[in-house]
Amino acid sequence: MTTKSLSVEQQEELLNVLKERFEKNMHRHENVRWVKVQEKLEENPKKLWSLYEMERTEGEPDVILYDEDNEEYIFCDCSKESPKGRRSVCYDREALDARKKNKPETSAMDMATEMGIELLTEEEYRELQKLEHFDLKTSSWVKTPADIRELGGAIFCDYRYGRVFMYHNGADSYYAARGFRGSLRV
Known part of the structure; x- marks a missing residue:
């Protein structure tokens, strides 16, 4: 993928995968609400593309922290083994x-x-x-x-x-x- 942008279908599919992983692993982000994460993702298509690449390479990205000072969600590869x-x-x-x-x-x-x-x-x-x-x-x-x-x-x-x-x-x-x-x- 060279354009670094996703089609609407790819975006929807990725957001569904991320939401499902987020909800199954609340111990990684106890005080974070998915709706806020999704809003940030939809405002940042380049970041969404990066998450797509993390997912494509089997990293299983998930939110692990909210940085209040910078108002940023931090995603990390959470695949059991190295991607x-x-x-x-x-x-x-x-x-x-x-x-x-x-x-x-x-x-x-x-x-x-x-x-x-x-x-x-x-x-x-x-x-x-x-x-x-x-x-x-x-x-x-x-x-x-x-x-x-x-x-x-x-x-x-x-x-x-x-x-x-x-x-x-x-x-x-x-x-x-x-x-x-x-x-x-x-």
Whole structure:
């Protein structure tokens, strides 16, 4: 999809999917009302397109927080495992360009930028895990601090043994069980 806009039918279908997920998972957003979320989404078609991309890549986006100061709803990928349509990617363009052979199709940072979303930080990832446990079998790249990235590394997280673990790897590495989770402010 290159136009970054949705047809009326796509919008309606996506809003129905998001509403159903929202209502099934009230523990993620106890004091948020769907009608207000939908109003914000309908006012922001580009954000709706980004949510469509999150859904298309199997991220199962849902509202996890309302930022009162900025009057924004924060959506995050809530698929049980790292989104299937965003796995087997290295960390960023620099890492992708540095690979001599067996290059993945793209990078997590490039894909997130194209989708109009942000990779979670380690802190955001840990907060997400307080809502329910994710990445029990997979792992997810998270936004890597500049000092680590400058040394060629990148960080990723997962949930094992009752806690969140943060690890490091070469930014050019990629695995079938590692993708990334994103967030979107609407």
